[in-house]
Amino acid sequence: MHHTTPLITTIVGGLVLAFLLGMLANRLRISPLVGYLLAGVLAGPFTPGFVADTDLAPELAELGVILLMFGVGLHFSLKDLMSVKAIAIPGAVAQIAVATLLGIGLSWALGWPLMTGLVFGLCLSTASTVVLLRALEERQLIDSQRGQIAIGWLIVEDLVMVLTLVLLPALAGMFEQGNASFTLLAWDLLLTIGKVVAFMVLMMVVGRRVVPWILAKSAATGSRELFTLSVLALALGIAFGAVEFFDVSFALGAFFAGMVLNESELSHRAAHDTLPLRDAFAVLFFVSVGMLFDPMILIQQPLAVVGALAIVVLGKSIAAWLLVVVLGHSRRTALTISVSLAQIGEFAFILAGLGIALNLLSAEGRNLVLATAILSIMLNPILFTLLERYLEKTETIEEQTLEEAIEDEKQIPVDICHHAIIVGFGRVGGLLGTRLIEAGVPIVVVENSRTRVEALREQGIRAVLGNAARADTMDLARLDCARWLLLTIPNGYEAGEIVTAAREKCPTIEIIARAHYDDEVTYLTEHGADRVVMGEREIANSMLNMLKQDIETQPSPDFCPI
Template identity: 45%
Template sequence: MHSLDTLSTFATSLLAASPAAHSDHLELIITLTSGLAAALFMGYITHRVGLSPIVGYLLAGIAVGPYTPGVEANVELAQQMAEIGVILLMFGVGLHFHFKELLAVRRVAVPGAVGQSLIATGLGVVVAYFFGWTVSSGLVFGMAISVASTVVLLRVLSDNNDLHTPTGHIAVGWLVVEDLFTVLVLVLMPVLFGSANSSLADIGLAILIAVIKIGLLVAFVMFVGGKAIPWFLARIAQTRSRELFTLTVLVVALGIAVGAAKVFDVSMALGAFLAGMVVGRSDFSSRAASEALPMRDAFAVLFFVSVGMLFDPNQLITSPGLIAATLGIVLLGKPLAALAIVILLRYPLRIGLSVAVALAQIGEFSFILAGVGMSLNVFTSQQYNALIAAAIVSISINPILYRLTDYLEERAKKSPRLWKLINGNSHVESTQQAPDDEHPEKHDHGQAVVIGYGPVGRTLCRLLQENGIEPTVIEMNLTTVRQLREDGMRAVYGDSAHKETQLEAGTSQADVFILSASGLRNSQEVIRLARECNPKIRVFARASYLREIPSLTRAGADVVFTGEGEVAMSMTEFILRQMGAGPEQIDRERDRIRNELFGSAAVLEILLPPTAKPMPEQPETSADEALPADPTT
């Protein structure tokens, strides 16, 4: 009885406290669920109508924000989760940052990015003057609208097949300089705007201290972290645990970011950027990017949602002039400045137009700068709303404007004087070619991607090399990858089930994709991704059992080789030879078994150069030894 009374009392107290308690405990889950659900719905809608999903994420934030009716998510919790998104975004920027790419287009990217940023910042100060803001507020506003969105720019260039052209190289290099400039500004903003009554001497001293702290952080992360982080990642990789590796990447990104803020008193964004650079220079860059990508994307979505939650639609009525001025700078001031710089540096009009239009939008770094400005009380909610409105409009129409560059170029050609004035002395330097490391080396007889370097993969790679085809191996064994690189063979350490790993291996340019490892749990996904990267690629897959052939074929494999089938054919051939059967009878029986086991004759064609010397006929062996040399259809 006593126990029943105790249980009854506990249940009563729990029920009495549940409304408030559950409200507090579920607030994080409600914010996360409502934000992601709204982002999913609005992102899908905007994607279907041909707009960037970022627009949908911003609109989702408005829908669940405090200024619109319906579900209201917690703004403070959303912003805290968005901080993780900022850290992972900056980690990704550092992970893919390569000085070689910047050096290849330094002649136009460095002066172009700096010049455009200064012009946009100056226009921001002009707007501040007319609206009665302080100079500090105008500087932050100008810097915020000077930075384009990396996500949007890459998407627009990729959709128009310009990512690996001179236009794409210049635009990406331009954006890298902008990102570096933004990182520097984020570090210096607390120093420059943190105290209103500081003298020039105090500001100079503060800048000097900040530079020293940044130098110490860079030295510590690049030299100490450059040794410790790859060593630690190698130890984790040896466990072959995907969960531990992903956890390690997140701990490295978040840990260095938090350490940069707590120990060196600089922004977490800079710490995350440096952490990404360290990992990007190691053997684990591809795998780190692919493993951490889902987490990064999820929190990046929350970042844009949290930005949208701060937008007050009433500002469209109360501040139309400010929003129009902001859009004027983003859609006219920035692209005209970029176009003038590119033309003055004697690049063709087409490149100038394409780069200018691709940069005529604002995105993630703009909101990061604005957020720091608001924390320092030099950026108002009115400016923030104008920034969000300009972002939504500019991101929405940027793909449309980019498609008009051909039309604008044709219009300019109709004026011979104008065309000669603009293109008379234009030239394109080495940007016509991609940096050496950006794509796998092109070979006369094509390229091949081989998954796995066991006995089968080793034999296939030798066969490909002997016939003038240089293979690229994707392998999860780090020791094997390092040995292959020492031997001069191109190898990528990572999981072939991730698109980023396949792209780094060159699947998008390869002629044949060979899945030589059997027993992979995600073979179908690997093949599907290969088809997604390169619809024209020929896919040869290995399986353990005959029952796997239909599923692998549906996934996109052209030919599937199975251990069961190859053993059956090898044993049949051996027994017939022992019984004294002739070559014709052996071939007849072999074809009959192929038809019985595979449903049709196996296509054993492999990518051979048209002028290659035919290989001598050999007796067929099992799939674990080599591919048959005599192709049949």
């Protein structure tokens, strides 16, 4: 294989293999994530054939983590973060302690030293940012209360891991070389906490004003390229600055960059413009994980792999479940959090690498961590599916309404009929809603953004928080007696699922949907939409109608005068 262009080779090889195996996994009705991980195994140095650059792949994957966390920050306000601190902080710290102790116990059974066991246990204690967010996004849970708890829990884990990465060298020196003291350890801890707090204060005070201002200026140029470039420059620049000047992780830096932009009117556009890049680099993250994996560990140490996997999937999950229940949350929330955390990811790889550099962890230990990571990531979508089926069979209506404590009083069916239901309230939905209100038509908005729903309710507009493809969400919006269903979301294929579900429940309702491409128009029409509006086609028709009016009122002369 020609390697004079390792960057291009790694990107092309990784994406092509991920696409092929992702399609195969989808055909077999399993998560595409499994295909992406297997693509990394095939592209890695431990299998024959094509070998990608193992140094470049993790850096490309880090870009995916930065963009993904920036996107999450765009939907996660400081108020949301503070609202879950009572459970996220004690829960994450206690769960990390339990998982670390279990890891130390397994390492003792394998005959490893105490410090090796500590590093190994810490590697098993923290969940993957990318895996967790992908699972929440697929199930429309990011804006739910349990989604916010899971994200807040993850942020606390990231902070603990940042402290760990700083303190581990001092601990290694103190226990093995005797050249570090408890005073030095305490000083390192205070210094690290101070840097993290300084970064957070800087972002909340200065970034809250500067970041939206920069985006507003770039949007005012009218150039889509400049606006997208400004979003990427801010996300990547702040994440890099967080690491370079404050020793904060890339993920945490990018998250706060997105969070300070959350209150801006441009946050929705910024999230939409960065979505393709986030998806592409998130795929490269999974490929890079697979590349580090040596499959021989499954044959050489099968019992150790099973033990480590049991700690991650069972030990962490049970600990998280107990903690959430003890802190007073519902069974659904407790189970969702426990399943969300039943995997490990990027910080495990970073810690394992540092452990090897400090001679605290062997190559065998790193392979065991990687094997556990890959297997737990593969199992995670299956666990989510099993959880959803279990809750559908065992949960009562009362338990479902109890699950979202924030929404208990707000999520009640609307009290109108013969209204228009608008799914999505971005630029198109906002303009449409305004015109309908001016015309005296009652509307109900269905949105999956908690921030936007709360803003609409403050304006006196009826709004329902949830996924429009779910029957319970549309029941709250009173689909059964609505006159129109208006789909303004930009994804035509996602809209198709909503059209199908709505047409089955209410065959006579008039459905009008939005599309960008001809194949989306066909798809939506076949699934039951009465009319589909394609933006480009309507613009062309409007311009043609204007020309016809000019031609009819002022016939053009036979020649153009000089």
